[in-house]
Amino acid sequence: MKVTLRIKRFDPDKDAKPYWAEYTVAASPVDRLLDALNTIKWTIDGTLTFRRSCAHGVCGSDAMRINGRNRLACKVLIRDVGEKVTVEPMLGFPVIKDLVVDMDPFFHKYESIKPYLITHDNEPGTERLQSPEERARYDEGTKCILCGACTGSCPSIWGNPDWVGPAAIVNAHRFIFDSRDQGTAERLAILGQRNGVWRCRTIFNCSDACPRGIPVTDLIEQVKRAIIYGDRNID
Amino acid sequence: MWSWLLHRVTGLAVLLFLLVHIVDIGLLSFGPDVYNEGIALFSTGIVRVISLGLIASVLYHAFNGVRIILIDFWPRGARYQGIMFAVVMILTILCFLPMAYFVVAPIFQPGASAVALPM
Ligand code: HEM
Numbered sequence: 109m110k111v112t113l114r115i116k117r118f119d120p121d122k123d124a125k126p127y128w129a130e131y132t133v134a135a136s137p138v139d140r141l142l143d144a145l146n147t148i149k150w151t152i153d154g155t156l157t158f159r160r161s162c163a164h165g166v167c168g169s170d171a172m173r174i175n176g177r178n179r180l181a182c183k184v185l186i187r188d189v190g191e192k193v194t195v196e197p198m199l200g201f202p203v204i205k206d207l208v209v210d211m212d213p214f215f216h217k218y219e220s221i222k223p224y225l226i227t228h229d230n231e232p233g234t235e236r237l238q239s240p241e242e243r244a245r246y247d248e249g250t251k252c253i254l255c256g257a258c259t260g261s262c263p264s265i266w267g268n269p270d271w272v273g274p275a276a277i278v279n280a281h282r283f284i285f286d287s288r289d290q291g292t293a294e295r296l297a298i299l300g301q302r303n304g305v306w307r308c309r310t311i312f313n314c315s316d317a318c319p320r321g322i323p324v325t326d327l328i329e330q331v332k333r334a335i336i337y338g339d340r341n342i343d
Numbered sequence: 344m345w346s347w348l349l350h351r352v353t354g355l356a357v358l359l360f361l362l363v364h365i366v367d368i369g370l371l372s373f374g375p376d377v378y379n380e381g382i383a384l385f386s387t388g389i390v391r392v393i394s395l396g397l398i399a400s401v402l403y404h405a406f407n408g409v410r411i412i413l414i415d416f417w418p419r420g421a422r423y424q425g426i427m428f429a430v431v432m433i434l435t436i437l438c439f440l441p442m443a444y445f446v447v448a449p450i451f452q453p454g455a456s457a458v459a460l461p462m
Protein backbone atom coordinates (compact mmCIF):
# COMPACT_ATOMS: atom_id res chain seq x y z
CA MET A 109 0.00 0.00 0.00
CA LYS A 110 0.93 3.66 -0.38
CA VAL A 111 1.28 5.79 2.70
CA THR A 112 1.47 9.58 2.74
CA LEU A 113 3.37 11.13 5.61
CA ARG A 114 2.86 14.78 6.44
CA ILE A 115 5.94 15.75 8.41
CA LYS A 116 6.59 18.99 10.25
CA ARG A 117 10.14 19.96 9.28
CA PHE A 118 12.49 22.62 10.53
CA ASP A 119 16.16 23.29 9.87
CA PRO A 120 17.38 26.17 12.06
CA ASP A 121 20.18 26.91 9.55
CA LYS A 122 17.81 27.44 6.64
CA ASP A 123 14.23 27.92 7.79
CA ALA A 124 12.73 30.91 9.52
CA LYS A 125 9.89 28.76 10.79
CA PRO A 126 8.71 25.14 10.59
CA TYR A 127 6.88 23.94 7.47
CA TRP A 128 4.94 20.84 6.42
CA ALA A 129 6.42 18.43 3.87
CA GLU A 130 4.59 15.49 2.29
CA TYR A 131 6.11 12.20 1.21
CA THR A 132 4.39 9.18 -0.28
CA VAL A 133 6.11 5.83 0.13
CA ALA A 134 5.29 2.15 -0.33
CA ALA A 135 4.76 0.27 2.91
CA SER A 136 3.17 -2.89 4.21
CA PRO A 137 0.37 -2.62 6.79
CA VAL A 138 2.55 -4.45 9.32
CA ASP A 139 5.57 -2.18 8.83
CA ARG A 140 6.28 0.20 11.65
CA LEU A 141 5.98 3.94 11.10
CA LEU A 142 9.74 4.04 11.70
CA ASP A 143 10.22 1.92 8.56
CA ALA A 144 8.35 4.51 6.52
CA LEU A 145 10.49 7.31 8.00
CA ASN A 146 13.61 5.31 7.14
CA THR A 147 12.37 4.79 3.58
CA ILE A 148 12.02 8.55 3.20
CA LYS A 149 15.43 9.22 4.69
CA TRP A 150 17.20 6.52 2.67
CA THR A 151 15.51 6.89 -0.70
CA ILE A 152 13.91 10.35 -0.97
CA ASP A 153 15.46 12.97 1.31
CA GLY A 154 18.53 12.18 3.39
CA THR A 155 18.21 15.43 5.31
CA LEU A 156 15.08 14.27 7.19
CA THR A 157 16.26 14.08 10.78
CA PHE A 158 14.92 11.93 13.60
CA ARG A 159 16.32 9.89 16.48
CA ARG A 160 16.11 6.13 16.67
CA SER A 161 18.38 3.48 17.99
CA CYS A 162 16.96 0.12 19.07
CA ALA A 163 13.94 0.11 16.73
CA HIS A 164 12.27 -2.23 19.22
CA GLY A 165 10.63 0.02 21.79
CA VAL A 166 13.29 -0.21 24.49
CA CYS A 167 15.68 2.72 24.05
CA GLY A 168 13.07 5.46 24.11
CA SER A 169 14.69 7.65 21.46
CA ASP A 170 11.96 7.92 18.83
CA ALA A 171 9.01 9.40 20.73
CA MET A 172 7.19 11.84 18.41
CA ARG A 173 3.71 13.22 17.83
CA ILE A 174 1.94 10.83 15.46
CA ASN A 175 -1.60 11.79 14.39
CA GLY A 176 -1.73 14.13 17.39
CA ARG A 177 -0.58 11.62 19.99
CA ASN A 178 2.87 10.93 21.36
CA ARG A 179 4.00 7.49 20.28
CA LEU A 180 7.23 5.60 19.59
CA ALA A 181 7.61 5.47 15.79
CA CYS A 182 9.08 1.97 16.18
CA LYS A 183 6.00 0.65 18.03
CA VAL A 184 3.28 2.09 15.80
CA LEU A 185 2.18 -0.06 12.85
CA ILE A 186 1.17 1.48 9.53
CA ARG A 187 -2.22 -0.27 9.71
CA ASP A 188 -2.94 1.54 12.98
CA VAL A 189 -2.27 5.04 11.60
CA GLY A 190 -3.90 4.78 8.18
CA GLU A 191 -2.84 5.95 4.75
CA LYS A 192 -2.39 9.58 5.76
CA VAL A 193 -0.22 10.16 8.77
CA THR A 194 0.80 13.39 10.45
CA VAL A 195 4.17 13.36 12.18
CA GLU A 196 5.48 16.22 14.33
CA PRO A 197 8.14 16.69 16.98
CA MET A 198 6.77 16.38 20.53
CA LEU A 199 5.21 19.53 21.96
CA GLY A 200 6.70 21.04 25.09
CA PHE A 201 10.33 20.53 24.02
CA PRO A 202 12.57 22.94 22.08
CA VAL A 203 12.96 21.62 18.50
CA ILE A 204 16.56 21.11 17.38
CA LYS A 205 15.87 19.88 13.85
CA ASP A 206 12.87 18.21 12.19
CA LEU A 207 11.66 15.55 14.64
CA VAL A 208 14.63 15.87 17.00
CA VAL A 209 13.88 17.76 20.22
CA ASP A 210 16.20 18.98 22.97
CA MET A 211 15.95 16.43 25.78
CA ASP A 212 18.46 18.21 28.08
CA PRO A 213 15.82 20.00 30.20
CA PHE A 214 13.96 16.70 30.46
CA PHE A 215 17.00 14.87 31.82
CA HIS A 216 17.85 17.73 34.21
CA LYS A 217 14.37 17.32 35.69
CA TYR A 218 14.93 13.58 35.88
CA GLU A 219 18.18 14.16 37.80
CA SER A 220 16.50 16.67 40.11
CA ILE A 221 14.44 13.93 41.81
CA LYS A 222 17.60 11.91 42.66
CA PRO A 223 16.91 8.79 40.62
CA TYR A 224 19.29 6.53 42.55
CA LEU A 225 19.31 4.52 45.77
CA ILE A 226 19.78 6.69 48.86
CA THR A 227 20.69 5.01 52.16
CA HIS A 228 21.93 6.36 55.48
CA ASP A 229 22.62 3.08 57.34
CA ASN A 230 25.91 1.22 57.21
CA GLU A 231 26.44 -0.92 54.13
CA PRO A 232 25.03 -4.38 54.75
CA GLY A 233 27.47 -7.27 54.30
CA THR A 234 25.04 -8.99 51.97
CA GLU A 235 22.54 -8.03 49.29
CA ARG A 236 19.67 -5.77 50.33
CA LEU A 237 16.87 -8.29 50.45
CA GLN A 238 13.29 -7.49 49.55
CA SER A 239 10.12 -9.58 49.52
CA PRO A 240 8.21 -10.13 46.26
CA GLU A 241 5.45 -7.87 47.62
CA GLU A 242 7.94 -5.10 48.38
CA ARG A 243 9.35 -5.45 44.87
CA ALA A 244 5.88 -5.36 43.34
CA ARG A 245 5.09 -2.08 45.12
CA TYR A 246 7.17 -0.02 42.67
CA ASP A 247 7.24 -2.40 39.70
CA GLU A 248 5.39 -0.15 37.26
CA GLY A 249 7.89 2.70 37.47
CA THR A 250 10.82 0.38 36.70
CA LYS A 251 9.47 -0.08 33.18
CA CYS A 252 10.10 3.55 32.20
CA ILE A 253 12.44 4.02 29.23
CA LEU A 254 12.64 7.82 29.57
CA CYS A 255 11.22 8.45 26.13
CA GLY A 256 9.47 11.67 27.24
CA ALA A 257 6.16 10.79 25.57
CA CYS A 258 4.27 11.43 28.81
CA THR A 259 5.94 14.74 29.63
CA GLY A 260 5.54 16.02 26.05
CA SER A 261 1.81 15.17 26.09
CA CYS A 262 1.04 17.20 29.22
CA PRO A 263 -0.82 20.54 28.88
CA SER A 264 0.77 21.64 32.17
CA ILE A 265 4.21 21.36 30.52
CA TRP A 266 2.98 23.18 27.41
CA GLY A 267 1.95 26.05 29.68
CA ASN A 268 4.93 25.93 32.02
CA PRO A 269 8.17 24.37 30.73
CA ASP A 270 9.63 24.50 34.25
CA TRP A 271 7.25 21.99 35.78
CA VAL A 272 9.01 18.75 36.63
CA GLY A 273 6.68 16.62 34.52
CA PRO A 274 5.27 13.09 34.69
CA ALA A 275 8.40 11.14 33.69
CA ALA A 276 10.47 12.54 36.57
CA ILE A 277 7.64 11.78 39.02
CA VAL A 278 7.34 8.20 37.73
CA ASN A 279 11.04 7.73 38.39
CA ALA A 280 10.79 9.34 41.81
CA HIS A 281 7.93 6.93 42.58
CA ARG A 282 10.20 4.03 41.67
CA PHE A 283 12.51 4.98 44.59
CA ILE A 284 10.01 6.53 47.00
CA PHE A 285 8.13 3.24 47.25
CA ASP A 286 11.25 1.01 47.27
CA SER A 287 11.53 -0.54 50.76
CA ARG A 288 15.36 -0.42 50.57
CA ASP A 289 15.52 3.30 49.87
CA GLN A 290 15.83 5.91 52.63
CA GLY A 291 15.56 9.10 50.57
CA THR A 292 11.77 9.33 50.68
CA ALA A 293 11.63 12.52 52.77
CA GLU A 294 14.17 14.24 50.48
CA ARG A 295 12.28 13.37 47.32
CA LEU A 296 8.86 14.24 48.76
CA ALA A 297 10.26 17.64 49.78
CA ILE A 298 11.53 18.24 46.24
CA LEU A 299 8.24 17.19 44.66
CA GLY A 300 6.18 19.22 47.12
CA GLN A 301 7.56 22.48 45.71
CA ARG A 302 5.85 24.88 43.29
CA ASN A 303 6.90 22.99 40.20
CA GLY A 304 6.49 19.57 41.78
CA VAL A 305 3.51 17.20 41.70
CA TRP A 306 0.85 19.86 42.30
CA ARG A 307 1.00 21.15 38.73
CA CYS A 308 -0.61 17.84 37.74
CA ARG A 309 -4.31 18.48 37.04
CA THR A 310 -5.15 14.78 36.41
CA ILE A 311 -5.53 15.30 32.68
CA PHE A 312 -4.45 11.68 31.92
CA ASN A 313 -2.71 12.48 28.60
CA CYS A 314 0.49 10.98 30.06
CA SER A 315 -1.17 7.66 30.91
CA ASP A 316 -2.53 7.53 27.37
CA ALA A 317 0.85 8.34 25.82
CA CYS A 318 3.11 5.94 27.74
CA PRO A 319 4.36 3.25 25.33
CA ARG A 320 5.23 1.04 28.31
CA GLY A 321 1.69 0.96 29.63
CA ILE A 322 2.68 2.64 32.89
CA PRO A 323 -0.38 4.09 34.70
CA VAL A 324 1.47 7.41 34.97
CA THR A 325 -1.30 9.50 36.55
CA ASP A 326 -1.98 6.77 39.12
CA LEU A 327 1.69 6.87 40.21
CA ILE A 328 1.66 10.69 40.37
CA GLU A 329 -1.46 10.57 42.58
CA GLN A 330 0.27 8.08 44.90
CA VAL A 331 3.17 10.52 45.30
CA LYS A 332 0.71 13.37 45.98
CA ARG A 333 -0.90 11.32 48.75
CA ALA A 334 2.50 10.37 50.20
CA ILE A 335 3.26 14.11 50.43
CA ILE A 336 -0.14 14.93 52.00
CA TYR A 337 0.05 12.14 54.57
CA GLY A 338 3.82 12.48 55.06
CA ASP A 339 4.25 8.75 54.71
CA ARG A 340 4.93 6.31 51.87
CA ASN A 341 3.10 3.44 53.58
CA ILE A 342 -0.29 4.52 52.31
CA ASP A 343 -2.77 3.14 49.78
CA MET B 344 -7.88 15.58 28.39
CA TRP B 345 -11.48 16.51 27.55
CA SER B 346 -12.55 16.01 31.16
CA TRP B 347 -9.98 18.56 32.26
CA LEU B 348 -10.65 21.05 29.47
CA LEU B 349 -14.39 20.93 30.16
CA HIS B 350 -13.74 21.33 33.87
CA ARG B 351 -11.70 24.46 33.29
CA VAL B 352 -14.08 25.97 30.74
CA THR B 353 -17.14 25.27 32.92
CA GLY B 354 -15.31 26.56 36.01
CA LEU B 355 -14.59 29.84 34.22
CA ALA B 356 -18.17 30.00 32.89
CA VAL B 357 -19.56 29.61 36.41
CA LEU B 358 -17.13 32.26 37.62
CA LEU B 359 -18.42 34.60 34.89
CA PHE B 360 -21.98 33.99 36.09
CA LEU B 361 -20.91 34.76 39.65
CA LEU B 362 -19.74 38.20 38.48
CA VAL B 363 -23.06 38.79 36.68
CA HIS B 364 -24.86 37.56 39.78
CA ILE B 365 -23.04 40.07 41.98
CA VAL B 366 -24.22 42.82 39.65
CA ASP B 367 -27.86 41.65 39.51
CA ILE B 368 -28.09 41.21 43.28
CA GLY B 369 -26.30 44.56 43.64
CA LEU B 370 -29.24 46.22 41.83
CA LEU B 371 -31.18 45.79 45.08
CA SER B 372 -29.28 48.69 46.54
CA PHE B 373 -30.96 50.94 43.96
CA GLY B 374 -34.41 49.97 45.23
CA PRO B 375 -37.02 47.34 44.34
CA ASP B 376 -38.05 48.85 41.00
CA VAL B 377 -34.57 48.83 39.53
CA TYR B 378 -34.04 45.31 40.85
CA ASN B 379 -37.30 43.97 39.41
CA GLU B 380 -36.56 45.55 36.06
CA GLY B 381 -33.07 44.06 35.98
CA ILE B 382 -34.05 40.62 37.16
CA ALA B 383 -36.84 40.46 34.55
CA LEU B 384 -34.09 40.06 31.98
CA PHE B 385 -33.68 36.50 33.29
CA SER B 386 -37.14 35.68 31.94
CA THR B 387 -36.33 36.66 28.37
CA GLY B 388 -35.83 33.95 25.79
CA ILE B 389 -32.16 34.67 25.09
CA VAL B 390 -31.16 34.71 28.74
CA ARG B 391 -33.12 31.50 29.33
CA VAL B 392 -31.09 29.81 26.60
CA ILE B 393 -27.86 31.17 28.07
CA SER B 394 -29.05 29.85 31.43
CA LEU B 395 -29.01 26.37 29.89
CA GLY B 396 -25.28 26.76 29.45
CA LEU B 397 -24.94 27.80 33.09
CA ILE B 398 -26.97 24.80 34.27
CA ALA B 399 -24.94 22.37 32.16
CA SER B 400 -21.72 24.00 33.37
CA VAL B 401 -22.60 23.86 37.05
CA LEU B 402 -23.78 20.24 36.79
CA TYR B 403 -20.71 19.05 34.89
CA HIS B 404 -18.32 21.03 37.11
CA ALA B 405 -19.91 19.72 40.30
CA PHE B 406 -20.01 16.05 39.26
CA ASN B 407 -16.56 16.12 37.71
CA GLY B 408 -15.28 17.95 40.78
CA VAL B 409 -16.33 14.94 42.83
CA ARG B 410 -14.60 12.68 40.27
CA ILE B 411 -11.36 14.66 40.67
CA ILE B 412 -11.62 14.45 44.46
CA LEU B 413 -12.03 10.66 44.18
CA ILE B 414 -9.01 10.44 41.84
CA ASP B 415 -6.99 12.44 44.38
CA PHE B 416 -8.02 10.63 47.56
CA TRP B 417 -9.41 7.19 46.72
CA PRO B 418 -6.42 4.89 46.08
CA ARG B 419 -8.18 3.18 43.14
CA GLY B 420 -9.60 6.44 41.76
CA ALA B 421 -7.05 6.93 38.96
CA ARG B 422 -7.70 3.42 37.68
CA TYR B 423 -11.44 4.00 37.43
CA GLN B 424 -11.25 7.54 36.03
CA GLY B 425 -12.64 6.52 32.63
CA ILE B 426 -15.70 4.82 34.10
CA MET B 427 -16.19 7.73 36.48
CA PHE B 428 -16.07 10.15 33.54
CA ALA B 429 -18.86 8.20 31.85
CA VAL B 430 -20.88 8.36 35.08
CA VAL B 431 -20.26 12.13 35.29
CA MET B 432 -21.56 12.61 31.75
CA ILE B 433 -24.65 10.46 32.37
CA LEU B 434 -25.48 12.25 35.64
CA THR B 435 -24.93 15.63 33.99
CA ILE B 436 -27.34 14.82 31.16
CA LEU B 437 -29.92 13.16 33.44
CA CYS B 438 -30.05 16.19 35.76
CA PHE B 439 -29.84 18.66 32.89
CA LEU B 440 -32.92 17.49 30.97
CA PRO B 441 -35.64 18.15 33.58
CA MET B 442 -34.01 21.42 34.68
CA ALA B 443 -33.72 22.55 31.06
CA TYR B 444 -37.40 21.79 30.57
CA PHE B 445 -38.51 24.13 33.36
CA VAL B 446 -36.19 26.89 32.19
CA VAL B 447 -37.07 26.75 28.51
CA ALA B 448 -40.78 25.82 28.63
CA PRO B 449 -42.02 29.38 29.41
CA ILE B 450 -40.54 30.58 26.12
CA PHE B 451 -43.20 28.52 24.38
CA GLN B 452 -46.00 29.70 26.68
CA PRO B 453 -46.23 33.41 25.85
CA GLY B 454 -47.79 35.43 28.63
CA ALA B 455 -46.67 32.96 31.25
CA SER B 456 -43.02 33.95 30.86
CA ALA B 457 -43.05 36.33 33.82
CA VAL B 458 -44.44 33.65 36.09
CA ALA B 459 -42.08 32.04 38.56
CA LEU B 460 -40.82 28.53 37.84
CA PRO B 461 -43.04 25.73 39.14
CA MET B 462 -41.63 24.50 42.43
C1 HEM C 1 -20.28 22.04 43.39
C2 HEM C 1 -19.31 22.87 43.67
C3 HEM C 1 -17.91 22.73 43.11
C4 HEM C 1 -17.09 21.65 43.15
C5 HEM C 1 -17.38 20.26 43.74
C6 HEM C 1 -15.84 22.05 42.51
C7 HEM C 1 -14.72 21.24 42.40
C8 HEM C 1 -13.54 21.64 41.83
C9 HEM C 1 -12.30 20.91 41.90
C10 HEM C 1 -12.08 19.58 42.64
C11 HEM C 1 -11.37 21.62 41.22
C12 HEM C 1 -9.90 21.24 41.06
C13 HEM C 1 -9.61 20.79 39.65
C14 HEM C 1 -8.24 20.22 39.48
O1 HEM C 1 -7.48 20.05 40.44
O2 HEM C 1 -7.92 19.89 38.34
C15 HEM C 1 -12.01 22.79 40.68
C16 HEM C 1 -11.41 23.74 39.87
C17 HEM C 1 -11.99 24.93 39.49
N1 HEM C 1 -13.23 25.39 39.84
FE1 HEM C 1 -14.62 24.35 40.90
N2 HEM C 1 -15.94 23.33 42.08
C18 HEM C 1 -17.19 23.80 42.43
C19 HEM C 1 -17.71 25.06 42.22
C20 HEM C 1 -17.07 26.06 41.48
C21 HEM C 1 -17.61 27.40 41.28
C22 HEM C 1 -18.90 27.92 41.87
C23 HEM C 1 -16.71 28.05 40.47
C24 HEM C 1 -16.76 29.46 39.94
C25 HEM C 1 -17.03 30.49 40.68
C26 HEM C 1 -15.62 27.14 40.18
C27 HEM C 1 -14.53 27.44 39.41
C28 HEM C 1 -13.43 26.63 39.26
C29 HEM C 1 -12.27 26.95 38.46
C30 HEM C 1 -12.06 28.22 37.61
C31 HEM C 1 -11.36 25.88 38.60
C32 HEM C 1 -9.97 25.75 37.98
C33 HEM C 1 -10.00 24.77 36.86
C34 HEM C 1 -8.67 24.17 36.54
O3 HEM C 1 -7.74 24.20 37.36
O4 HEM C 1 -8.56 23.63 35.43
N3 HEM C 1 -15.87 25.95 40.82
N4 HEM C 1 -13.34 22.80 41.08
Ligand code: SF4
Binds near residue numbers: 278321
Ligand atom coordinates in the same frame (compact mmCIF):
# COMPACT_ATOMS: atom_id res chain seq x y z
S1 SF4 D 1 6.63 6.99 31.96
FE1 SF4 D 1 6.24 6.03 29.94
S2 SF4 D 1 5.92 7.79 28.55
FE2 SF4 D 1 6.90 8.62 30.39
S3 SF4 D 1 9.11 8.63 29.91
FE3 SF4 D 1 8.65 6.67 30.98
S4 SF4 D 1 8.24 5.18 29.32
FE4 SF4 D 1 8.13 7.25 28.38
Ligand code: FES
Binds near residue numbers: 161162166169182
Ligand atom coordinates in the same frame (compact mmCIF):
# COMPACT_ATOMS: atom_id res chain seq x y z
S1 FES E 1 14.02 3.29 18.47
FE1 FES E 1 14.32 2.61 20.51
S2 FES E 1 12.35 2.95 21.38
FE2 FES E 1 11.99 3.28 19.26
